[in-house]
C-alpha cells in the first residue's frame with residue numbers, strides 16, 4: 001500500500017539558499033511520525049513546506065497520491081491537512097469555543113456540532129472553559145485549544161510543530177497521551193519535537209534531520225536503540 005504522505009527529494013527555503021535539501025520520508029496512514037534534529041536543522045521548514053508556506057525548489061510531496069507542490073494552504077485544508085504552528089496558534093482574545101469555531105472556517109465539517117462534541121470528548125478539560133478567553137488558560141490547555149481547533153476541520157493528517165514546547169513535565173506527558181488518543185480516532189500525525197526521547201516512545205517512525213538533510217530514519221524503537229542517534233540527539237545513555 002502506498003504511504004498517505006510521501007516526501008521525495010524535497011528542497012525548499014525562503015527565497016535565499018535552500019534550508020532543506022533532498023529530504024525524503026513517508027508517513028503511513030494512521031501513524032505517528034516524528035521529525036527530530038538539532039536546532040536549525042530545518043524541521044519546522046519541512047512542516048511549513050508540506051503546508052505550502054515556503055518556496056519549493058525541487059522534489060515532490062504526494063498526499064493520497066496527489067501532488068501538493070504548488071497548491072495553496074487553504075486548498076490543503078479542504079483536502080484533509082491541518083496544522084498547528086509552534087507559536088501564536090490560538091486567538092487569545094477569543095473564547096475557547098470561538099477558537100474551535102475558527103477551525104471550521106476553511107473546511108466546514110458536515111455536522112459542526114457533532115465534530116465539536118468529538119473534540120471535547122478528546123479534551124474534557126476544555127468543557128468548563130468554553131466561554132473563557134483562550135489566552136487566560138494554562139500553557140497545556142492552550143495547546144489543547146490549538147489541537148482542538150486543528151481537529152475541527154476533520155483532517156486526515158495533522159502537522160504539529162513542537163506541541164510540547166514550554167510545557168511542564170506533567171502537561172508534556174498529557175499532550176503525548178492526547179496524540180495517541182487523536183491517532184485512535186483515525187488521524188495521522190506528523191510532528192516536530194525537541195523532546196526526542198519521549199516523542200520516539202509514542203512514534204511509529206522517526207526521521208532525524210541534520211543541516212537540512214536526512215540523517216537517520218527508523219521505527220521509534222530502532223532510533224531509541226541506535227547508538228549514533230542516541231549519542232547525538234538523545235543525551236547518551238539507553239532508555
Ligand SMILES: Nc1ncnc2c1ncn2[C@@H]1O[C@H](COP(=O)(O)OP(=O)(O)OP(=O)(O)O)[C@@H](O)[C@H]1O
Pocket residue numbers: 014019037038039040041042043044045046192
Ligand atoms: N521565515 C524564514 N525566513 C528565512 N529563514 C528562515 C525562516 N524560518 C526559518 N529560517 C531559517 O531556516 C533554518 C532552519 O529553521 P527551522 O525553524 O526550520 O529549523 P528547526 O530545525 O525547526 O529549528 P528549531 O528546533 O530551533 O525550531 C534556520 O537557519 C532559520 O534561521
